[in-house]
Amino acid sequence: MIGPTEVLNTIWIGIIYMIIALPLTLSYKVTRIINFVHINFITIGAYVGVILFLLGVNSLLLVIPASFLFGAAIAVLNHFIAFSPLEKRGANPVILMIASLGLWIFYKYVVYAFLDLGQKVFRTNLFSVIPRATSLPDVSVGGYVLSGHFFAAILVAGVILGVLYLLLSKTSVGRAIRAVADNPTLAEISGIPKERVVSITWALCGGMAAVGGLLWAVFAIATPEVGDALILQIFAVSVIGGLESLLWTGIGAFIISGAENILMSLLNAVLGVPVSFRPFISFSALLLIILVKPPLGAGGGLPYRFKIVRHYKR
Amino acid sequence: MLEVIDLARYFGGIKALDGVSLKVKKGSIVGLIGPNGSGKTTLFNVVTGFYEPTRGEVWFNGERIDGLNPNEIYLKGLVRTFQIPRLFQSLSVLENVLVTPPHQIGESPLNALFKKKWANQEMNLARQAFNILKMLGLAPYTNIKVSDLSAAHIKLLETARGLMGGAKLLLLDEPTAGVAYTTARELFDFIVKLRDEKGLTFFIIEHRLEVLMDYVEYVYVLHNGKLLSEGKPDEVVEDKKVIEAYIGEG
Amino acid sequence: MMLGFDVIGFLISWLTLFGTYAILSMSLNLEIGFTGMADFGKVAFYGIGAYLAATITAFTFLFVNGIKCPLHSVEAIVALKECASKNPALNVSIFVLCILITFIITGAIGYLISYPTLRVGPAFLGITVLSFGELLRIFMRHFEPTGGTKGLAGIPHPLAWIPDPRLRDGIYAAIVLVVMLLTYLLSEKIANSPFGRLMRTVRDDEIATLCLGKHVPRIKAAVFFLASGLAGIAGVLLAYYLGSVNPDMFVPAVTFNVWAMVIFGGMGNNKGALIGSAIITFVDRISFVVNLLFPQAIISPDYIRWMIVGLLILITLLFKPQGLMPETPIKTLALTAVAEESGGEENA
Numbered sequence: 038m039i040g041p042t043e044v045l046n047t048i049w050i051g052i053i054y055m056i057i058a059l060p061l062t063l064s065y066k067v068t069r070i071i072n073f074v075h076i077n078f079i080t081i082g083a084y085v086g087v088i089l090f091l092l093g094v095n096s097l098l099l100v101i102p103a104s105f106l107f108g109a110a111i112a113v114l115n116h117f118i119a120f121s122p123l124e125k126r127g128a129n130p131v132i133l134m135i136a137s138l139g140l141w142i143f144y145k146y147v148v149y150a151f152l153d154l155g156q157k158v159f160r161t162n163l164f165s166v167i168p169r170a171t172s173l174p175d176v177s178v179g180g181y182v183l184s185g186h187f188f189a190a191i192l193v194a195g196v197i198l199g200v201l202y203l204l205l206s207k208t209s210v211g212r213a214i215r216a217v218a219d220n221p222t223l224a225e226i227s228g229i230p231k232e233r234v235v236s237i238t239w240a241l242c243g244g245m246a247a248v249g250g251l252l253w254a255v256f257a258i259a260t261p262e263v264g265d266a267l268i269l270q271i272f273a274v275s276v277i278g279g280l281e282s283l284l285w286t287g288i289g290a291f292i293i294s295g296a297e298n299i300l301m302s303l304l305n306a307v308l309g310v311p312v313s314f315r316p317f318i319s320f321s322a323l324l325l326i327i328l329v330k331p332p333l334g335a336g337g338g339l340p341y342r343f344k345i346v347r348h349y350k351r
Numbered sequence: 352m353l354e355v356i357d358l359a360r361y362f363g364g365i366k367a368l369d370g371v372s373l374k375v376k377k378g379s380i381v382g383l384i385g386p387n388g389s390g391k392t393t394l395f396n397v398v399t400g401f402y403e404p405t406r407g408e409v410w411f412n413g414e415r416i417d418g419l420n421p422n423e424i425y426l427k428g429l430v431r432t433f434q435i436p437r438l439f440q441s442l443s444v445l446e447n448v449l450v451t452p453p454h455q456i457g458e459s460p461l462n463a464l465f466k467k468k469w470a471n472q473e474m475n476l477a478r479q480a481f482n483i484l485k486m487l488g489l490a491p492y493t494n495i496k497v498s499d500l501s502a503a504h505i506k507l508l509e510t511a512r513g514l515m516g517g518a519k520l521l522l523l524d525e526p527t528a529g530v531a532y533t534t535a536r537e538l539f540d541f542i543v544k545l546r547d548e549k550g551l552t553f554f555i556i557e558h559r560l561e562v563l564m565d566y567v568e569y570v571y572v573l574h575n576g577k578l579l580s581e582g583k584p585d586e587v588v589e590d591k592k593v594i595e596a597y598i599g600e601g
Numbered sequence: 602m603m604l605g606f607d608v609i610g611f612l613i614s615w616l617t618l619f620g621t622y623a624i625l626s627m628s629l630n631l632e633i634g635f636t637g638m639a640d641f642g643k644v645a646f647y648g649i650g651a652y653l654a655a656t657i658t659a660f661t662f663l664f665v666n667g668i669k670c671p672l673h674s675v676e677a678i679v680a681l682k683e684c685a686s687k688n689p690a691l692n693v694s695i696f697v698l699c700i701l702i703t704f705i706i707t708g709a710i711g712y713l714i715s716y717p718t719l720r721v722g723p724a725f726l727g728i729t730v731l732s733f734g735e736l737l738r739i740f741m742r743h744f745e746p747t748g749g750t751k752g753l754a755g756i757p758h759p760l761a762w763i764p765d766p767r768l769r770d771g772i773y774a775a776i777v778l779v780v781m782l783l784t785y786l787l788s789e790k791i792a793n794s795p796f797g798r799l800m801r802t803v804r805d806d807e808i809a810t811l812c813l814g815k816h817v818p819r820i821k822a823a824v825f826f827l828a829s830g831l832a833g834i835a836g837v838l839l840a841y842y843l844g845s846v847n848p849d850m851f852v853p854a855v856t857f858n859v860w861a862m863v864i865f866g867g868m869g870n871n872k873g874a875l876i877g878s879a880i881i882t883f884v885d886r887i888s889f890v891v892n893l894l895f896p897q898a899i900i901s902p903d904y905i906r907w908m909i910v911g912l913l914i915l916i917t918l919l920f921k922p923q924g925l926m927p928e929t930p931i932k933t934l935a936l937t938a939v940a941e942e943s944g945g946e947e948n949a
């Protein structure tokens with residue numbers, strides 16, 4: 038039922054969820070935009086890996102920065118062509134979200150079109166590939182053979198999270214980012230170049246999500262829908278963090294990943310729920326969080342409570 | 352009419368409101384003053400259900416109302432305006448006022464389909480709304496979109512909206528901020544008139560003490576979330592603690 | 602190569618498609634245009650409507666004719682084809698019944714699914730219903746009683762008893778347009794009433810609306826009920842038009858299409874929604890024909906089409922945020938009353 042497989046899956050999937058969801062929370066905190074292009078970052082990050090591996094670039098040390106740069110570039114581009122002009126015109130959060138929806142559709146089919154062309158060039162199936170050119174040695178722990186990729190991914194993830202932590206807590210850029218996140222108006226008054234901070238945040242978030250997508254693809258698979266397939270889980274994770282707390286987003290990654298793996302296999306063993314129903318777990322989790330611990334302050338929303346209050350009379 | 356007992360509201364470590372008790376009598380005009388960030392707006396927010404109190408009780412007309420939702424509190428006759436006006440940008444001035452009256456027939460989606468049912472009421476409310484606009488000098492702007500309105504007019508409209516509903520007690524948050532001195536006095540004259548004619552009660556946050564003190568009967572002074580002083584306007588103005596609080600703030 | 606382009610056939614298929622999408626667009630317009638609720642899962646309710654119609658119709662026909670076999674089996678399809686035109690009254694009454702039932706059931710499902718999101722920020726409704734649609738599709742793919750991935754086929758057309766297919770399709774297109782017109786009238790009535798005013802105040806500032814004593818969650822729930830119900834009706838019309846349903850007809854892309862129509866046409870304007878859907882469905886039909894002409898394009902025209910849909914949303918928001926038809930002021934009686942009241946004194 039719950040064996041080492043489930044535990045290991047929980048760990049690596051949790052880590053990848055974390056790498057993808059943290060930038061979602063962070064970019065929302067700083068920009069107040071629910072950014073659906075996050076989905077594209079994942080897919081594009083994965084395919085940067087696929088294409089580079091196909092071109093013979095084998096070293097993860099090259100592929101990961103390339104993925105990061107691609108994601109970062111798109112994120113910054115979006116900021117300049119879409120979000121920034123819209124914000125200057127005073128567009129409300131709903132409009133910004135819809136703009137990101139438009140961009141999401143656009144990029145999604147750009148990827149499709151690109152893969153369509155790429156198939157003809159590379160003469161291989163690009164619509165579902167695993168970018169795994171490097172062969173890392175397997176490691177056996179207590180009788181269990183673990184793929185070398187597992188450790189590579191954990192290592193990469195650890196490095197990324199460490200860098201993110203140091204950046205946010207120890208550098209002046211990080212302090213500026215946090216200042217803008219906490220109170221944009223105040224930050225601007227106190228002389229923080231908000232526009233630049235927002236661009237840097239976008240670059241950071243786009244890049245990180247792209248690397249997350251790459252890692253996911255190395256483990257699982259790259260398809261043009263890989264980002265779309267992860268959106269529910271990633272949003273659920275971010276909502277656990279209230280779209281506000283990075284710490285809780287990190288914890289949320291493991292809650293969702295644990296529910297998807299450990300809880301799923303329990304349900305499968307005890308009640309015979311088919312494994313293909315896994316997404317329903319994340320969905321239930323999402324609804325549960327929204328009902329029980331709604332992210333009101335940060336996520337917008339109403340000062341309205343569903344509970345019934347007794348009316349005392351004197 | 353309104354009684355607040357040991358009310359507190361914390362935001363994380365910030366004690367925006369820390370154990371405030373006060374009373375507002377029916378038919379009176381009461382002021383609430385205090386330096387910036389002293390918790391005045393937070394008090395209104397907690398009283399009107401916008402925030403849940405961390406501690407304490409709010410009683411209105413002999414009924415405990417803390418923990419109720421903002422819409423329920425409004426319907427009990429406790430109406431507030433916002434310090435930063437929250438008008439409906441895409442609607443006209445008239446419509447902004449017209450939204451307010453509670454329990455309109457055409458507000459149910461089913462009745463909305465049958466114009467006959469709500470037409471009469473709509474006409475009556477529109478006339479009422481127009482009269483209020485006229486009294487506040489907003490009549491020339493009746494059919495103008497709020498987004499094209501000047502700041503002072505926006506502030507007045509916010510008050511007009513407060514006056515339109517079935518209010519018993521009005522909480523006004525800096526109704527004269529950004530409004531010309533004479534207009535401010537006119538507004539307060541109008542408030543007194545409403546109190547005398549309709550028996551409304553007012554609880555008003557104001558930074559313009561020179562205007563406020565001429566109209567209110569009683570003043571509460573907040574400082575750092577606590578009640579610093581209270582009393583008749585002339586008593587409070589003399590109070591050393593109050594003067595210090597205002598000077599200390601700069 | 603196509604020789605002799607069938608203009609009337611083209612028009613009929615376009616009008617049917619237009620009517621269906623126009624209903625979807627107007628229902629989305631009620632949500633996003635008037636109330637500011639970002640429904641990214643329109644397709645879910647469209648799909649529920651289609652599946653309800655397909656299931657109810659197929660089941661009733663088999664039951665009435667005393668045939669016992671699974672709805673999705675080949676025998677069922679054959680049997681349905683045989684009994685489809687036997688009893689016109691049955692066809693028509695089931696059609697009407699399906700529209701009514703679907704409106705209520707789909708609306709109720711919309712209400713339930715939106716309930717947890719009514720008090721949280723705009724993003725949550727969007728994500729919840731988007732995921733709901735996708736999960737529902739996954740579920741239907743695995744749900745054997747409605748045929749799994751293959752879905753249901755052979756659904757008797759409400760006009761199956763009309764022998765001439767051209768005439769049948771023409772009349773059906775007219776019916777779709779009538780339903781569309783009714784939807785339009787309904788939306789206009791709602792939008793130009795005190796309730797419509799509340800919808801707009803919720804869109805402009807839902808917190809202020811709540812603080813003015815309005816039960817905002819209830820307003821939103823009502824709008825979502827209505828809009829989902831209407832989307833369900835569009836689904837019914839689609840199911841009968843195609844005669845079959847399957848899960849993969851209801852991918853998120855359908856939702857995006859509707860969004861492009863509403864944004865391009867003009868949010869908060871029902872005529873805009875009509876025009877937006879007319880233009881985009883027309884381009885759709887044309888490109889379908891063009892596709893047939895160029896089967897060997899380097900990049901599938903489908904992808905280009907979707908890129909354009911995405912860009913259309915973005916570009917409209919950037920350069921013409923009101924869309925083709927800007928929102929018009931509410932037509933209630935208020936101004937007449939004011940004019941009477943002020944007599945001649947007001948002329949600003």
Ligand SMILES: Nc1ncnc2c1ncn2[C@@H]1O[C@H](COP(=O)(O)OP(=O)(O)OP(=O)(O)O)[C@@H](O)[C@H]1O
Nearest residue numbers: 362365367385386387388389390391392393394434
């Ligand atoms: N939602 C909130 N989250 C965190 N802190 C808050 C929040 N609302 C208010 N505060 C803090 O509570 C304190 C009191 O604020 P409040 O707005 O009540 O002051 P005020 O007396 O109305 O000031 P002003 O005269 O400037 O309007 C301030 O320090 C403010 O920063």
Ligand SMILES: [Mg+2]
Nearest residue numbers: 391392393434
């Ligand atoms: Mg204040």
